[in-house]
Amino acid sequence: MKINVIGGGLAGSEVALGLAFKGFDVILYEMRPQRSTEVHKTENFAELVCSNSLKSEDLSNASGVLKREAILLGSILLEIAKKFRVPAGKALAVDREKFSAEVTRLINEHPKITVIRQEVKSLDLNAEETIWVVATGPLSSPDFENWLSSIFGEDLFFFDAVAPIVSAESIDMKLAFEADRYDKGSGDYINCPLDQDEYQAFWQALTEAEVVPIENFSDKFLFNRCQPVEEIARTGFDALRFGPMKPVGLIDPRTDKQPYAVVQLRKENLDGSLYNLVGFQTRLKWNEQRRVFRLIPALHSAEFVRYGVMHRNTYLNSPSALRPDLRAKAYDNLFFCGQITGLEGYVEAISSGRFVAINIEQLLKSGRTITLPKESMLGALLDHITLSGKTPLNPVYANFGLLPQVRARGKREKKLMKAERAIETMRSFLMKEGIL
Known part of the structure; x- marks a missing residue:
């Protein structure tokens, strides 16, 4: 059987490595560097193009539950992520x-993986003894997107944005402080406080700044979890203070008080030489980013090593196109995984890639695939994007609202009960199926 994986992002890399480690030959197609995208900077596999955070590991957070399930499933990329955490x-x-360098090394050196660096514009779905896995993410090439539209008759897209990155040495630490909210952690964030007047000036400049014009841009197609900071600001004066600039749980040691507003910076690399502006995805013009973001006192001389950008994302209308095992309804040999399915987030992409790798292994060994129980977080996600019947599909990330209800008094207690049930359900299911 010939297994072809299209796309070397998080999901595609997880599929390729997962199958290769099980002894299957895999052909991995990646169009970079022959053809790049608006946001990729390298030709490496599993390049993180937005934030460098895979979100919380706490079980009171839905992403923490999803990570625990992905580890049970045998995710390779999450184990790599732990090795290079900041x-x-x-x-x-x-x-x-x-x-991404480590993922690239493992793929390039694995004897069971053949890497082909070329753009795939269409698939031969009638080829015998062939399985296709589409993991092109939301940044599929226009030609391949057109082919997908010809097959599925859908034209679904959203806009996504990336936050800027600044050099650590250009941050004025006399006007910033290191701390985590409520002192939970080891002071991993740099916090840039603003008083009311400073916030007023920043908000005014941000809402009036010039943005990059984008064809077909509309609030309707803004990607919920990556709303441009200027779009949030335009919804009201205090919107940022209840969003990416919320000061709750932070005390400025210079004043011993909670600031009026705060911009948090998170490490981009182990050396701590680069920091990204948390929640500051933007489509401001580059000169405007430099002008406006330098109004943040601690960033008055900030050196921008990467400016924020906005790009068009493509998503399949999964409720009408996919089955719960992530195979196309019309083609038994065509799988999809990653963000092109409508799953939002890094861990969601990785988890779906691991799930597809397991299903291909199951299909080749026993002639059947599995469907995860919807009491598990990943099962609930896949159930939502394939069986919800909501079309067009809105991209979704792991959240407790997807899981069946439990009886508990407090909100945290409900989350933890759902988390424990999800993890145990996944563990029991995988044991029953002989996967764990």
């Missing part, structure tokens, strides 16, 4: 360059 409180954040 301090980020309860979050699993990584040195993005070292992380």
